[in-house]
Amino acid sequence: MGSASFVILEEDYSRFLSVLEKIGRETNAKLVFLLDKAGRQIASTGEMTEVDPTSLASLAAGNVAATEGVAQLVGEEEFATLFHEGRHDNVHISVVSNRVILLIVFDERSSLGLVRLRVDQSSAELMTLCKEIETRSESGAGVAALAATTAPFAEITDEDIDALFG
Amino acid sequence: MPFINYAAREINCKIVYYGPGLCGKTTNIQFIHRRTRANAKGKLISLATETDRTLFFDFMPLELGTIRGFRARFHLYTVPGQVFYEASRKMILKGADGLVFVADSQEVRMDANLDSVETMKGNLREQGFDPQNVPYVLQLNKRDLPTALGADELSDSLRFRNEPVFEAVATEGPGVFETLKEVIKQVLHDLKKR
Numbered sequence: 001m002g003s004a005s006f007v008i009l010e011e012d013y014s015r016f017l018s019v020l021e022k023i024g025r026e027t028n029a030k031l032v033f034l035l036d037k038a039g040r041q042i043a044s045t046g047e048m049t050e051v052d053p054t055s056l057a058s059l060a061a062g063n064v065a066a067t068e069g070v071a072q073l074v075g076e077e078e079f080a081t082l083f084h085e086g087r088h089d090n091v092h093i094s095v096v097s098n099r100v101i102l103l104i105v106f107d108e109r110s111s112l113g114l115v116r117l118r119v120d121q122s123s124a125e126l127m128t129l130c131k132e133i134e135t136r137s138e139s140g141a142g143v144a145a146l147a148a149t150t151a152p153f154a155e156i157t158d159e160d161i162d163a164l165f166g
Numbered sequence: 167m168p169f170i171n172y173a174a175r176e177i178n179c180k181i182v183y184y185g186p187g188l189c190g191k192t193t194n195i196q197f198i199h200r201r202t203r204a205n206a207k208g209k210l211i212s213l214a215t216e217t218d219r220t221l222f223f224d225f226m227p228l229e230l231g232t233i234r235g236f237r238a239r240f241h242l243y244t245v246p247g248q249v250f251y252e253a254s255r256k257m258i259l260k261g262a263d264g265l266v267f268v269a270d271s272q273e274v275r276m277d278a279n280l281d282s283v284e285t286m287k288g289n290l291r292e293q294g295f296d297p298q299n300v301p302y303v304l305q306l307n308k309r310d311l312p313t314a315l316g317a318d319e320l321s322d323s324l325r326f327r328n329e330p331v332f333e334a335v336a337t338e339g340p341g342v343f344e345t346l347k348e349v350i351k352q353v354l355h356d357l358k359k360r
Contacts, residue, residue: 013173038261039241040169040178054208054227058241062213062222065257150170152234153177153357161351164230164238165343 006099007137008042012129016043019125023104026118030089031105034126037061037095048105060093060103083112092116096123097130168263168357176237179353180261181346184286185268186278187247190307192224193336194268195242198346199226201339206230220246223258233354240350247282256289264301264353265290266345268336269324271306271314276323283324301352302329305345310335 008016020032024045031046033053039061041053063082071079082093092104092115102123104115169178183191192212199210208227215221224244231238243262245255267286269279287297306320321331330348334341 008171010173013171036169036261038169038180040180040261052208054239054241055211055225058225058227058243059211062257065260066222066254069253069257150357152236153354156234156354156358158351160233161347161354164233164350165347166231 006036006133008133012133013043015129016126017045019122019129020045023102023118023122027104027106027115028109029104029106029115031103033057033060033103033105035061035101035103037064037099037101042100046105051105056103060101064093064095064101081116092119094119094123097127099130099134100126102126168353170236174237175235176239177233178239178241179263179350180241180243181264181266181349181353182258182262183242183244183266183268184255184259184282185245185247185307186270186275186282187219187249189247189268189270189275189279189282190334190336191244191247191268192220194266194305194307194334194342194345195224195226195244197336197339197342198228198242201343202228219248220244221251222246222254230350238354242346249281252285252289255285256292259289259293259295262293262295262300263356264303264349266303266305266349267324268305268307268334269320271308271317271320272311273313273315276315276320279320279324283326287326298327301349301356302327303345303349303352304329304331305334305341306331307334307336307341309333309341310338 016034020034020043024032029046031048033044034042035057036042039058041057044053067079067082080095084091089105089107094102096102106115183194185191199207206229211225213222226242228240228242229237243258245258290297304324306317308314317333332341332345334345336342
């Protein structure tokens with residue numbers, strides 16, 4: 001529909017994941033989670049396997065969207081960082097390249113300063129990766145990649161869809 | 167467009183229920199949640215006020231099975247219907263793959279329906295969508311109420327393209343899954359055009 005296509009290939013996914021794993025190691029985070037601004041999970045790593053990633057992605061994106069609304073009301077373009085402090089766990093959320101959202105859950109084994117430092121250091125890598133994907137998505141190679149991505153769905157029939165509903 | 171994850175072999179689609187306040191958007195999602203088997207659905211999240219009016223959005227992930235070898239996952243959202251939550255509505259439309267407009271069939275809500283359709287079209291354009299080409303379904307809800315207008319009259323007033331129309335009673339279920347199925351069908355067929 002409306003937004004420009006952003007086709008993440010398997011090698012992109014691996015590169016995203018390795019950046020997230022590095023952040024996780026360097027910050028002792030419980031969870032490092034990457035999603036897009038529409039609330040869709042891209043990649044994650046960490047020990048919090050009990051957290052429902054779909055709900056987390058949806059709520060985090062909603063949180064960022066609402067904060068952007070507040071920013072615009074007070075005359076700011078955006079608030080690039082959000083921090084929620086809990087009794088045991090804390091959540092640090094940052095918008096990267098105006099495209100993806102990096103969410104980190106950490107406890108007393110880490111600190112806000114350390115998380116901010118490592119996020120700042122890693123944001124450049126994530127930004128570069130996003131820019132590469134954006135540039136490729138808009139190029140001829142991107143169009144071909146998109147066509148290859150949607151190829152399995154080119155033959156979808158009404159029967160396939162009926163089968164989803166049993 | 168739908169988010170296709172090749173590594174996990176899954177396709178994720180965002181479907182948004184839009185409409186005026188108290189038209190039954192949340193009720194649609196609640197019915198779907200109640201009638202879906204436990205292993206196919208995630209938690210229903212409602213960000214609501216103390217009086218149960220939707221404040222920000224309701225959200226429910228739904229996994230219906232596989233299509234062409236990919237797990238089909240649908241993220242159902244509602245927007246807050248009350249007029250003053252305009253900013254929230256715009257945000258929730260971001261990245262939507264399909265829309266359902268839930269109309270309140272009662273005569274006294276006709277103006278609210280018409281206003282809501284117009285603001286929806288405006289919000290879609292602001293997000294870069296063409297309202298004429300978005301996968302879109304019109305649902306006429308509350309058909310069981312004695313004050314409901316005729317379905318033809320409602321359709322004539324609210325349709326702005328050749329969209330399919332479903333009559334529904336979201337509290338009881340008729341029309342709810344039919345509406346969802348139609349919008350999913352359009353979203354998946356829309357992939358073919360790419």
